[in-house]
Amino acid sequence: MIKARWKRGIGAALFVAMAGGLTAGALLSSPAVADETCQSPYMAKIVGQEDFVYVWTLGVEGVGDGQDKLVTVSVNPKSSSFGKVVSSVSVGGRNEAHHSGFTDDRRFLWAASLDTNKIFVFDVHSNPAKPKLTKTIKDFVRKSGGVVGPHTTYALPGRMMITGLSNNKDHGGRTALVEYTNDGKYVSTHWMPTDQNLHGAKKTGKYADGYGYDVRALPRLNVMITSSFTGWSNYMMDFGKMLGDKEAMKRFGNTMVVWDLHTRKPKEVLDVPGAPLEVRCAWNPNHNYCFTTTALTSKIWLVYMDEKNKWHAKAVADIGDPSKVPLPVDISISSDDSHLWVNTFMDGNTRLFDVSDPFHPKMVFEKQIGSQVNMVSSSWDGKRLYFTTSLLSNWDKKGKADEQFFKAYDWDGRQLKEQFAIDFMKAKLGRPHQMRFGAYSLYAEKAPNSQTTLADRR
């Protein structure tokens, strides 16, 4: 009873999205200048003490102005404003603020939003203490041809590579990478490979779901690596409701894709079941691998290139007790590739794994940061760690366990010592999410003698 109908003229559409690759050879030869451990290697780096942490914060209905905002926290112990919020820029409405990233020159911070698909561009160089909203990209969905949920904003030379999480057709997980110039012009859309159209990639396992999440580049290997999460319907849904929804739980990403950085073409689709999220690549030029963690199956995965230049993905360690769904979220690799911080949202813990043998990570430290925890950012020297709590507005814990804070710690190799904490709810700011560092030294500037805090100005 199957009625089949032949459809002509679609073949041409197969190859449409394969242009890309406009920034050419220079990528390959540029030296990998480094930065605080999870940043793009193309970016200027903070050599010493960071002065500020920019916290991309979600507005909460009924808390303060209820809007998303970029909150600047002063973190240099030498500053008179140490431990204080020195600036807060509200952007209008709730947009599901999530991740942010600098342009390669580190003069602008692109803060993306998963719900309304707006990208807020802040000037962070004119006055690192007071970022200024200079541009808002509002037509991302239309320009990109239907990509929803801009997530990672990742610096490539002169370009921002933006991962999507969803699309405007079914709000599911199929999506694309979208490329913009540093001055905010749309360049191209690179769709994730699907079974129907692998875009030239090889499906190495059972899955080619077309989902997206994070992106990282290994310029010396001419490789870009993406991970996969879930679509709008799930990441915007009440977390408890979703866990009880059997259909929804089938809509998670189970793949990572290895791309040709130069041509922007997908090369291989690797099976990494259970929603692989953050991608952190090794810094050592001889280390041809990246780590990720799978949110649902609670494992550390190693994505590595073998001697024959072939890429593999391998589960190398469990994180906590996977049967309790601890939900590993943000991870942070040390600049010498020896250690990996792993946060688990459900128990509010941070764990440190010794990954000097990347195939056999060993947990060497564990500490509860709060009733819930999401992001972790480390200074380049590994001595300072910053934590925030919010995962997604509708996934955060409900009731009293919904603590929302920014906490700064010192790490001496054995213990985490809290330096200060800011309660973002008490301060009527909202839910703190991703953190990026700022420093006067980046712009060959000296810190002013004294700084006003938001509290001073009130």
Next chain:
Amino acid sequence: MCAHTIMAIRSKKWLCATLLFALALADPVIVLAAPGDYRGGYDTPDYRTQSEDLLMRKGSAADLLGAVRNPPLGLPQVPIPANNPISATKIKLGRKLFFDRRLSLNNTMSCAMCHIPEQGFTNNEINTAVGIEGRTVRRNTPTSYNVAYLKRLFWDGRETTLEHQIWAPLLSHQEMGNPSPGAVIEKIRALPDYRGLFQAAFEGRGVSMETLGMALASYERTLVSADSPFDRWYYGKQDKAISVSAKRGFELFTGAAGCSACHKIGTASALFTDNAMHNTGVGYARTMQTMPATRKVTLAPGISVDVPTTIINSVGDARLADLGLSEVTQKPTDRWKYRTPSLRNVALTAPYMHDGSMASLGEVVEFYNQGGFFNESIDSRIHPLALTKSQRADLVAFLMTLTGSNVATLVDDAFAAPVGDWREGDPEWAHSAVRNGLGRHEEDTQ
């Protein structure tokens, strides 16, 4: 790569799945009218993706006016209100509106983000709908196929006409989040790509509460779908149109199993609904049941764990009760009564029931076989059926014959509809448009 076998297969997810499996995915296949991210078999370790490419989600416009004037075999004439005669321009305008995400407060939700064409004009990926800012909607999204024939709209039957119905999602804080009817109207007025469209469709009348409803309703009325294998067998007298098993299922459906008492089949046409309200116990169970201590949660293909309910509750809001018709009438005797849904295209509209609690037609038939979920005011027509396993399979086989022959055409047409997303020059939200003097009040002739 270009020499792929590209096919459009109509209906029947399970058949598609079997077929795809048989092809071992050697040739990527376009399964028009099927969801783009089909995940059948996900709970088994040998699950394989069958994802379709969004770049290839392209279609061509169909003759919707023709379809609504001559409904397919098995359906009666489409009822059209005297004050809203159907026309091609209204349909086209309604279709544009249906897919326009700018109709929500923050430009993220269109009607079609919940009533997704290739997912049976419902959402196969979630049990109950998710609205603006991710807000919880209590109920499962019903299909838009054949809504023209419904005398009561919504699961609780609270609305009567398609023209009026639109204001519920448009103004709901949970769905499209618009602050007021005026805000919606002013926003559409200020959208450059709507300039003149209402005037052309409504004899010079601009966008208003009335014309907006009329345009959307006109498009919805065209989504009539029948001429299914069942129709060709039963009304078209084509003996081979359905299987022997499905014929036995029909005998049960109209006989021993008593389904057609509510899911009506007439002599010349069949709506598969009596447009009436009944308590089958689904709502009772949902509202009154206590949660078990653990719940099975799928984490990845073939991997699931029993998660303590306390953990699930720590990250979730309390589940909202649902009283059905009683919420409309306040009568205790109306508790947990819902409008009988049509079963046309039911193979495409999983998950089932007002709360999306049943994943498959097999599960639905099990439910009826055990006598629904017993409660003091359960409909007397719902009682244990004692059907054998093969009888239950026959019933499912019958339900699978209800997929209309024009599904692929309607989905193809929907793929050709423009998806409305914000662009430079559009208002950001209604009040700013008014303040900037962009609203064009003069067109309103009412």
